[in-house]
Amino acid sequence: MRKIILFVLGVVLLVGAIFGAKFIIDSKEPPETKIRKTVKTVFVETVHNSTVPILIPANGNLIAKHRVELYAEVQGVFKFSAKPFRAGQRYKKGQVLIKMDALEYRASVQSAKSDLYNQITAIMPDLRLDFPEVHPKWLNYLNRFNIDKAVLPLPESKTDKERFFIYGRGINTAYYNVKNLEERLVKYKITAPFNGVLIEALVTEGTLIRSGQKLGEYIDPEVYELQVAIAKEYADLLQEGESVSLSNNKKTQSYTGTVSRINASIEQSTQTVSVFIEVRGSSLKEGMYLKADIEAKKVENAIALDRSLVNDSDEMFVVKDTILSTIKVQPIYFSDKHVVVKGIPDGEVILAKQISGAYKGMLVKVVGDSLSKSESNTSLEAVNQ
Template sequence: MDKRKIILSILGVVLIIAAIFAAKAIIDSKEQPKPNIQKTVKTVFVDTIQNSTVSINIPANGNLVAKRRVELFAEVQGVFRYSSQPFKPGQAYKKGQTLLKIDAEEYAASVQSAKSDLYNQITAIMPDLRMDYPDIFDKWQKYLNNFDVNGSIPPLPEPESDKERYFVNGRGVNAAYYNIKNLEQRLVKYRISAPFDGVLTEALVTEGTLIRNGQKLGEFIDPDVYELQVSIAKQYADLLQVGEEVSLTNNNATKTYQGSVSRINARIDQATQTVSVFIEVEGSNLKEGMYMQANLDAKKEENAIEIDRSLVSDRNEIFIVQDSILQSIEVNPVYFSDKKAVVKGVPNGEVILSRQVSGAYNGMPVNIAEESETRSKDNSDKNSERLSQ
């Protein structure tokens, strides 16, 4: 009985080993097909290099602001009584016309009262002048004869001696005179006139409104000359000069205007590391607040080329094509924009990639696209750009 179990166990082990070897033989008998690796050669678009003078254009944008603008504030208190034109936004005024006149009857009466007091003070000293200073009496008498309470007070006669000066000052004439001059200056502030030909762009009060001291009344601008403030990176600020011509376009790029750099701020914004540049522009169709795009001709770089920014690697290298093989060469980038790069150091006649090739590497075999294929590709790119615009 024990022998029988042993024999059965041995047979079982043998069968298992035989099954393993049989399975291995079956697996090994299947032939694995060798993969057929096909090498694909990419077609690339190229340009032949010819170095030239490249204008470095710095794009910028901003909103127009009137160069001459006045914010109207009240320096006195009273009721808005009169304006030579309807005091409403968009209303044009000529230089010198009354923008806003505040009721000043009460204050004007106090000024006339002060003038009358001065007249009485001078009249009171006339007998003393006749007795003690007869040589200057006629001068002061003539001043009294020309004194008009309703008009602007005339300057006091110039003293001819220290005695005359001390006598007049001792009677308080000079103090009263300068007090009236101060009142007259304040009386002028009840009327605000247009400092230049312009347009009212903001009106915060209407006729009959009670105006308080320090209250803002509106804004007045000259609609003929505007300024565009743009921010330029600090590394390009030294390339700009006052007086340089600038091409401006509106938001839809349907109209072009010519401006010039009028001012360049001497301070760098610490938060953005940019410099403010102000561009002056004139045009009948321009309005304050209009969004404008500017192209500033910062510099002209000799012996350089302009290529797509994506062609320049992080190591400042670009690919050239030599005998249908890609090779990388080092270049010297002098300017980067959003889409373009200006580089130097590429020899004339060198054939470079004009479009980025994914997975490009040194020694990569390529085919150069035919001229007709290149043209069709350029036309399709232009059409896509038009559609995107």
């Protein structure tokens, strides 16, 4: 009986505790939650549409426009040069670069000239008898014949009879044999084709030079060309004679060049067109790396913006009475960091910098125009594909 009373008493206490706890919980008022609104500060820009030039970035290494690779066409010993034949040596036009010993070959040329002179002398009696009217001009030719100078052109035959006689005696054959030897004798001396500098020297004085051997390279250090590859989409926008801004890798020096040539063929593997830019400058050197900004076209009533401001749906945020809204734009050209767009009315206030978590209808605090009108109209480099 005692156990039953204790059991009932425990159950009653437990049920009372449950109901008491529930009453206390229900009677407690929840604390009032205070919602704090965070207003983000944004930088804005007032739109001023203008003409934006599209610049195609490119780069490459300089190559001398006037360049000559020196090769030997004859064999001989390197005997003389107007200056020491060394890399970096400057020559003026007409100065001797390389002169080879040609005494033996010159003797054979003199021998051939002597044979020609003897053959003409041998036909003079026949000319006096059979062709008295042409004898004086051939006699005058013999009188002006100088074995130490280049052979003079043969007198012109005015009749078929005279021409057949001259050809029959082998005069023309002997003459052209001498001219051939004279032309080859000239190849023993190589002269500078223009004012320039020797950038490579592979032989020295006293060296035996063989036919076909490369001797060096000679360039004009005043005029260079920069070959760059441009995406085929922009090839039709370029014209010869257009001005191009160039700079070195660190942008410490700038130059101005012109488009001199545009290749008519497209490189199949890269789908690019080779463009050659001519540039002059005393500080330029062959092989120097330069960057070029080629102006492809100009977009009217447009503005250049940071690429992150335009989303994948071609929309961007504008600020209207401290509230963010969106506007549809028309992208024209993209680069790695910027985009040229149209369709934004003048005077529209847009975000100058993208903010995280932005949404339409968001309340913001405007600081002011972070970019000036001149900065907002800067040039844009188009996509370099």
